Amino acid sequence: MDTSSAPGRSGHWFLSQDTDxxxxxxxxxxxxxxxxxxxxxxxxxxxxxxxxxxxxxxxxxxxxxxxxxxxxxxxxxxxxxxxxxxxxxxxxxxxxxxxxxxxxxxxxxxxxxxxxxxxxxxxxxxxxxxxxxxxxxxxxxxxxxxxxxxxxxxxxxxxxxxxxxxxxxxxxxxxxxxxxxxxxxxxxxxxxxxxxxxxxxxxxxxxxxxxxxxxxxxxxxxxxDRTATAPDTAPRSFLAADEADAGHTARYASASLLAESPLDWRAFEAWLRRIRIAHAENLLRVKGLLNVAGGPVVVQGVHHVISAPVRLDTWPSIDMRSRLVLIADRATIEAARESWAEALPGLLARP
Structure with missing residues (x-):
């Protein structure tokens, strides 16, 4: 068995925190x-x-x-x-x-x-x-x-x-x-x-x-400190970027997309793939801490390239909501917000 990754509780494969x-x-x-x-x-x-x-x-x-x-x-x-x-x-x-x-x-x-x-x-x-x-x-x-x-x-x-x-x-x-x-x-x-x-x-x-x-x-x-016990799963700039905006003349914008309930990984992955395909050149950064089957999963990407997701052993804070932060041009951000709002009910894990 390849020990570089471990099955998540959702049945999908993620890098383990030890491997990360x-x-x-x-x-x-x-x-x-x-x-x-x-x-x-x-x-x-x-x-x-x-x-x-x-x-x-x-x-x-x-x-x-x-x-x-x-x-x-x-x-x-x-x-x-x-x-x-x-x-x-x-x-x-x-x-x-x-x-x-x-x-x-x-x-x-x-x-x-x-x-x-x-x-x-x-x-x-x-x-x-x-x-x-x-x-x-x-x-x-x-x-x-x-x-x-x-x-x-x-x-x-x-x-x-x-x-x-x-x-x-x-x-x-x-x-x-x-x-x-x-x-x-x-x-x-x-x-x-x-x-x-x-x-x-x-x-x-x-x-x-x-x-x-x-x-x-x-x-x-x-x-x-690569052995830090409290993983900083996303750069502080991303987790603090909740709807950051520099006005209507800004070339780029950021958005923090939230989900209060756990996500279904397969459905989320399919949604993110659609966004990547549609906006590959304009989607600069993707960074997220997601609640998948009740556990924290880290994702990040540049343009259309997304790294292997990493499942953490514990949540880094008491906030267990899914947070996906995007940086892109303004048109892509607006499209992603609309798509997220429309798709979110189908992205949630079934009880």
Whole structure:
């Protein structure tokens, strides 16, 4: 029997919590060129709580300068070159991570507790996230805990207007980190915060002070401590995104879809499949903590790619309602809300 998964009480197959806890926690650190990603990585790696972190760097250009700029154990650093194209980015990342795990298992590298991936500033982080969720070998060994995006307070307004990659990086993030705010006028920072809220109304915005941000504020608890007893099943930005909205001019919106009674997994899965097929390109993020047959089940996805569901042993809070949070363009959010309201009676488990 494959012990990587266990049957749920509903008769369907889910990853067990023990299997999920054994997977390596992974965070993506995106952000446009010059936005301070490498500076943030360096400050994070000086934090004792980040000891044992492996770093995968994806850079644009022939000379791997960022590897020299990251003051970390070079044996823990994997450099992925020429990752400016999304199709190459995901494949290169998969190869690099496989090499990293192979060297770790063979004893060529010390054991590491988590993986921090820094893609190129010209990259869309979605293919990397999708690879972690979709690739059977990666999904078996790793769990995506967070997507963080650095935003340059001086130049972000121009970058957001000119570069779709920057808008995508912001929209996909669980948490945004403003850098260089000490160099930008207060009014510029205020307008930028409004722009960011329009692109990603669910994401909290942190401010880096001389490149430093508290790791505990930046990452979920299970990224810093993979054995955390109270699983942080969804980024705080998602569970706090209850109908978050930045006004009618916002490019993206989020919605929290609720169910008071337990769901039938097969019916829910079919509903989510219909939403994914109809809105694959516009549905940026999916994150949910669902009540299936009375037990908590975690789901997450990027675009049309959904990871294997994970059944938890216990509820992380006393709230046992099903909560599914979506981030997408406004038209997709409205369509999903209407579809959920119409389909919900048929999604509930029979007594």
């Amino acid at each position: 806890s054994a997977r390596l926690p992974v965070a993506l650190l995106s952000g446009f060129l010059g936005s301070g990603k490498t500076t943030l990585v360096n400050t994070l790696l000086r934090d004792p709580r980040m000891a044992g972190t492996a770093v995968a760097v994806n850079e644009f250009g022939e000379v791997p300068l960022d590897r020299d700029l990251i003051a970390h154990d070079r044996d823990h650093t994997v450099v992925m070159a020429n990752g400016c194209l999304c199709c190459n980015l995901a494949g290169d990342m998969e190869d690099a991570v496989m090499r990293l795990f192979s060297r770790r298992q063979s004893g060529g590298l010390p054991a590491f507790e988590r993986l921090l991936i820094e893609p190129s500033g010209l990259s869309d982080p979605a293919p990397i996230a999708q690879a972690i969720l979709r690739n059977p070998l990666l999904a078996r060994s790793m769990r995506l805990e967070a997507i963080v995006c650095t935003v340059d307070a001086l130049f972000a307004a121009t970058q957001l207007a000119r570069h779709p990659e920057t808008r995508k990086q912001v929209a996909l993030a669980d948490t945004l980190v403003l850098t260089k705010t000490d160099l930008a006028a207060p009014e510029v920072v205020r307008r930028l915060r409004a722009d960011l809220a329009g692109l990603n109304p669910a994401a909290p915005v942190l401010t880096a002070v001389q490149g430093e941000v508290d790791a505990a504020a930046l990452f979920p608890p299970r990224f810093l």
